[in-house]
Amino acid sequence: MSATLTMVGRSVRLTRRNVDTMIMSVVLPLLMMALYVYVFGGAIDTGTAYVTYVVPGTILLCAGYGAASTAMAVADDMNSGMIDRLRSMPVRASAVLTGHVAASVARNAVATTVVVGAAVAMGFRPTASPLDWLLAAALVLLYVLALSWLAAGLGTLARSVESASALSFVMLFLPYLSSAFVPTETMPAVLRAIGDHQPVTPIIETVRGLLTGTPIGSAGWVGPVWAVGLLVVSFAFSVWCYRRRTRH
Amino acid sequence: MILEATGLRKRYGDTAVLDGVDLAVAEGSVLALLGPNGAGKTTTVRILGTLTRPDGGSARIAGFDIVTQPRQVREVIALTGQYAAVDAQQTGRENLTMIGRLLRLGRAGATKRSAQLLERFELTGAADRRVVTYSGGMRRRLDLAMSLVAAPRLLFLDEPTAGLDPASRATMWDAVGELVCAGTTVVLTTQYLEEADRLADRIVLIDDGRVAAEGSADELKARVGGDRLELWFADRASLEKAAVVLDVPADPQETRIGIPTDGSATELHRVLDALRAANAEPDRVTSHRPTLDDVFVGLTRRTLTTAGSTR
Numbered sequence: 424m425s426a427t428l429t430m431v432g433r434s435v436r437l438t439r440r441n442v443d444t445m446i447m448s449v450v451l452p453l454l455m456m457a458l459y460v461y462v463f464g465g466a467i468d469t470g471t472a473y474v475t476y477v478v479p480g481t482i483l484l485c486a487g488y489g490a491a492s493t494a495m496a497v498a499d500d501m502n503s504g505m506i507d508r509l510r511s512m513p514v515r516a517s518a519v520l521t522g523h524v525a526a527s528v529a530r531n532a533v534a535t536t537v538v539v540g541a542a543v544a545m546g547f548r549p550t551a552s553p554l555d556w557l558l559a560a561a562l563v564l565l566y567v568l569a570l571s572w573l574a575a576g577l578g579t580l581a582r583s584v585e586s587a588s589a590l591s592f593v594m595l596f597l598p599y600l601s602s603a604f605v606p607t608e609t610m611p612a613v614l615r616a617i618g619d620h621q622p623v624t625p626i627i628e629t630v631r632g633l634l635t636g637t638p639i640g641s642a643g644w645v646g647p648v649w650a651v652g653l654l655v656v657s658f659a660f661s662v663w664c665y666r667r668r669t670r671h
Numbered sequence: 672m673i674l675e676a677t678g679l680r681k682r683y684g685d686t687a688v689l690d691g692v693d694l695a696v697a698e699g700s701v702l703a704l705l706g707p708n709g710a711g712k713t714t715t716v717r718i719l720g721t722l723t724r725p726d727g728g729s730a731r732i733a734g735f736d737i738v739t740q741p742r743q744v745r746e747v748i749a750l751t752g753q754y755a756a757v758d759a760q761q762t763g764r765e766n767l768t769m770i771g772r773l774l775r776l777g778r779a780g781a782t783k784r785s786a787q788l789l790e791r792f793e794l795t796g797a798a799d800r801r802v803v804t805y806s807g808g809m810r811r812r813l814d815l816a817m818s819l820v821a822a823p824r825l826l827f828l829d830e831p832t833a834g835l836d837p838a839s840r841a842t843m844w845d846a847v848g849e850l851v852c853a854g855t856t857v858v859l860t861t862q863y864l865e866e867a868d869r870l871a872d873r874i875v876l877i878d879d880g881r882v883a884a885e886g887s888a889d890e891l892k893a894r895v896g897g898d899r900l901e902l903w904f905a906d907r908a909s910l911e912k913a914a915v916v917l918d919v920p921a922d923p924q925e926t927r928i929g930i931p932t933d934g935s936a937t938e939l940h941r942v943l944d945a946l947r948a949a950n951a952e953p954d955r956v957t958s959h960r961p962t963l964d965d966v967f968v969g970l971t972r973r974t975l976t977t978a979g980s981t982r
Binding site for chain 2: 425426429430432433436437440441503504505507508509510511512513514518670
């Protein structure tokens with residue numbers, strides 16, 4: 424436990440000092456949101472102010488960028504000799520992964536707060552009660568954890584920081600094929616089928632419903648089930664990757 | 672013996688990286704694994720450091736089996752890898768304190784131990800600067816300091832001075848010397864003969880995954896006989912011709928050939944006559960006591976610089 428706490432402290436410190444990571448996980452989603460709201464938003468009809476529509480998607484997009492940074496940080500430790508140093512010490516070396524995942528959650532908490540704050544400045548008016556906020560935050564946390572463990576696993580497998588970054592593109596891509604930026608009904612049939620049945624859409628619909636009172640429907644249980652399922656699978660994947668890579 | 676290994680084997684695909692390596696290291700001594708790139712030095716250290724499992728053979732460190740009791744082995748050893756494993760975005764002090772906390776020294780214990788090590792490795796002035804601003808030598812020193820937080824009984828150093836300038840190399844050598852004085856056992860790998868000669872009590876020559884020779888530097892030098900004759904050539908063509916006549920390998924980066932000699936005038940005459948007959952006369956002739964380089968060539972029939980590239 425103390426090893427885990429030490430490595431969490433380390434990862435948070437490294438994150439704070441890594442300008443690239445902070446830009447990638449906070450500034451980039453912010454710019455994307457501004458781009459969508461002010462450039463494309465006018466042309467997209469979602470039935471509400473576009474900023475109101477786009478906030479949940481931007482939050483999940485943040486999680487993707489944050490996770491990509493996690494994959495790179497883990498790959499760096501696996502390939503720079505840090506993991507070998509820890510593994511030759513009488514400590515649980517896998518704490519290094521837990522540390523990066525915890526830092527990812529912390530980074531996302533900051534990013535999400537910044538995004539929501541900026542959205543309010545752009546005209547976002549959530550109608551959520553404190554309980555709604557809590558539920559939405561819990562669902563986003565599950566999604567962030569799932570993505571972070573997935574990223575940690577990919578980072579463990581990657582032979583370089585660059586390939587870790589390439590491997591994690593899927594996580595950045597998924598929100599674009601969901602109801603994050605445009606309603607799926609506007610997509611061609613094939614994309615719509617993908618969009619409606621991938622995990623990001625029900626999670627976004629649930630968060631959107633909680634924050635702005637749009638109808639949630641079945642997304643209210645499909646979303647959380649997806650998030651928990653993803654988390655379980657990602658964690659198992661990451662354990663498997665770590666064992667495979669460090670099988671001595 | 673703090674370390675005893677017998678018949679260590681490791682394959683990667685079709686390549687036998689280690690093909691039966693035996694080692695024995697007495698507590699408090701320094702063993703150098705000397706050999707060219709790809710000889711299996713790093714693999715040996717990784718196996719002994721519990722990072723890689725051997726395909727065959729066994730080893731015990733302080734009585735614990737490296738495969739079945741890795742946890743106990745890790746309590747005894749520390750390993751400094753080939754590349755400085757330090758966090759560039761943490762300060763020197765933060766790096767050391769992190770290791771201390773991982774080793775459960777507690778906050779106060781870790782802080783105190785960090786300060787001691789920073790002082791000892793002349794890093795106190797840079798202690799609160801991020802490592803990204805450190806020179807190569809400072810990084811290597813911090814890396815070594817991080818391996819010493821737990822005061823290990825056995826320290827593995829994988830190419831501790833690779834890529835360092837002569838001054839930083841000398842500082843690292845002094846640091847290793849001090850450790851040994853304090854009773855730490857050291858196993859180091861190196862491609863530098865001078866490093867093995869200077870630091871090690873015993874040297875194991877590794878070539879192609881096998882132990883080619885073993886002994887103290889003096890014993891190994893004695894094995895290649897007495898004095899060495901060095902023949903210097905004006906051009907590459909006559910050097911290569913001479914190498915054929917004398918039946919020795921020609922190092923592409925050298926302008927000289929070294930051969931064993933009994934030091935007599937008769938032998939010198941014989942060699943020079945043979946070379947003149949082959950129209951491969953040297954410009955200059957010197958003789959000297961054998962070096963470890965001569966030992967390596969004598970025992971493996973290859974030079975240290977060419978051996979790596981033949982794999």
